[in-house]
Amino acid sequence: MYLYDKYDHKLVQERVEQFERQTERFITGDLTDEQFLPLRLQNGLYIQRHAPMLRIAVPYGMLRTEQLKKMAHICRSYDKGYCHITTRQNLQLNWPSIKDVPSILSELAHVEMHAIQTSGNCIRNITSDPLAGVAPDEIVDSRPYCEIVRQWSTLHPEFAFLPRKFKIAISGSTTDRAATAFHDIGLQLIKDKNGAVGCKVLVGGGLGRTPIIASTVCDFLPEQFLLSYLCAILRVYNRLGRRDNKYKARIKILVKEMGIADFSQAVEQEWQHIKDNYSPLTPKDITQAQGYFSTPPYQQINASTTGEQLDHLALKHPEFGRWLQRNVNHHKVPGYRAVTLSLKPTGNAPGDISAEQLETVAYLAEHFSFGEVRTTHQQNIVLADVNSNELFTFWQYAQSAGFATPNIGTLTDIICCPGGDFCALANAKSIPIAEKIQSTYDDIDYLYDLGDISLNISGCMNACAHHHVANIGILGVDKKGKEFYQVTLGGNNNSRGATNHKPAIGKVLGKAFPANEIPNVIDCVLTTYLQHRIEEDAFLESFLDTYKRIGMPTFKENVYA
């Protein structure tokens, strides 16, 4: 994993000092509220409904054990004993006090962490595939490119005061697990027919009030031009993006208003002028970046014998079998597996993790996965390098720590925003809805039978939980001061094994419902699916496929009957 060099340490240190001076000037009145606001946001500090909120960067989701332990310590000492994993793979403290923020930042700096550019109108944390480097369907390991873009975008002098926030995601596998179609820029690493690495560049995706699937600006950008091309896109956006209305300021609106053809042309023109001014990424640069993510010392494992043993254990312990099926992924290296720890047991606010749990994760990572973990867009945690001979022991540990709910990719693996309980912008609460659904559907056999299905809940149209791209989306709306929920069907962010599907934005089922009707509505939707799905031998048609085949009207009739 990437370790800081002396420059990173110095830069983070200098940034902490700069922010201390800014905070001091704010306190003495030298900086006004209005002036301090963007400065503190770019250092991750929000002010929320009950308290400030500090968002901590986890570059492309990777964390080491000492970072997990430090987070546990920080949660205990400065917060209420837990933190939150966001859908952009970051960590969030929901209850720190402002006066503690400098101490928190300085503690974080000891373990090479910070909160730079986690908020504000700048380039945010780069997100990626939690299975990068280990996925069997990987074309190119995205992590070195993530690190290159992370460095490039950190304190970039030209792009710190953009019209609006700017999010970049990078994936490198056939299945896109990084939701690249729903980012301001999505990079899909690919190889051309000669094996040269490059990327397909998507631009202008995003959700929020105006959900849009990204368009392609470049089908194959050779890797050496990555940074000058990003610079060209951002420069066009920075100069032309709207600044008169914050709801129209994202790059997606610019792309929509200009049209992708004109936008691409503007980028191309800018790029032709600048591409030779910037040093291209040399093979040496790329090899160096790859070196940060060197292969851990894997053991030689006889995959077929361990496979048999696992099958045997799965038969003997059905619960283990289910866990293997849902929470464990195949791995590039024979005999290894990538395991997802579920942070979605019933009764837990999705994505919340306590100090004790962080320590357990650290322990598990240390003993079973070379000391590293990855946070995921679905707000879970992946341990990417577990020896399959140790899976059963691992499972027992995970189970006693409450991480082994075998529900990854199922209905109860809900993505949920903080909603009305914490967020000042909310129209409605979201966590209680998630809890209600989790407790209604905690029959594992039923969940299994439903198979792959995603359900996301956002408390307002800012769409922090990406409800548009869930198979079932729930959105909090305000109707004359009362909390209502609108349901959408058929969304897909192409990230849950549904490789044969294109990214899609869900369609509205019909008029919104009060909270107490939601369980019934979800039940109708699921029953409709079960009634209509094709079942042939072992094949069960997925929710999304059934929806696409039978269409919205059938669901509508049942729900509003």
Added chain:
Amino acid sequence: MPKIIKNGDIVEDYWNYIDPPKGFVAAYTEKTAMQTPAQEAIGAIVSLDHWLSQRTQLLASNTALGIWLEGHSDLSLIIDDLPFFDVIAVYFPAFTDGRGFSLGSQLRERYQFQGELRAIGSLLPDQMYYLHRCGFNAAVTKPKDLQFAREALTDFSHNYQEACGDDNPSL
């Protein structure tokens, strides 16, 4: 006479403005006069409109020339005229309006502008480091912020990325 940060020093500014940005005048004249007495002035920084309408007269006038632009100014209108300007001032109507960072970079990088590139308008001292890296070598801040702004030029000792102003002398 107003003061300005130029090439890392706080110096007197001998340029006058013709048809300056309105917000700039309001902010700048807080205490100090913005204009230099005519006999001491080096030249005039004019608005784009003024340049477009008075181009012939200005060129004939024999004074040194500068122009001020805004984030949305259409550079294609003046690309061929760039050699006439000793100074290009980029106006920031609000410190959160970052268009000027890209405009400055474009002038240096895409159009090879070699003269003085100055940032004017509503700027925070905290932005000096970035301005310098985007090719600016001069900046006007509120008089009370000048000293601090100059110090902020050294906020960081290392950069991750290349930027067009890196070969510049200090701002």
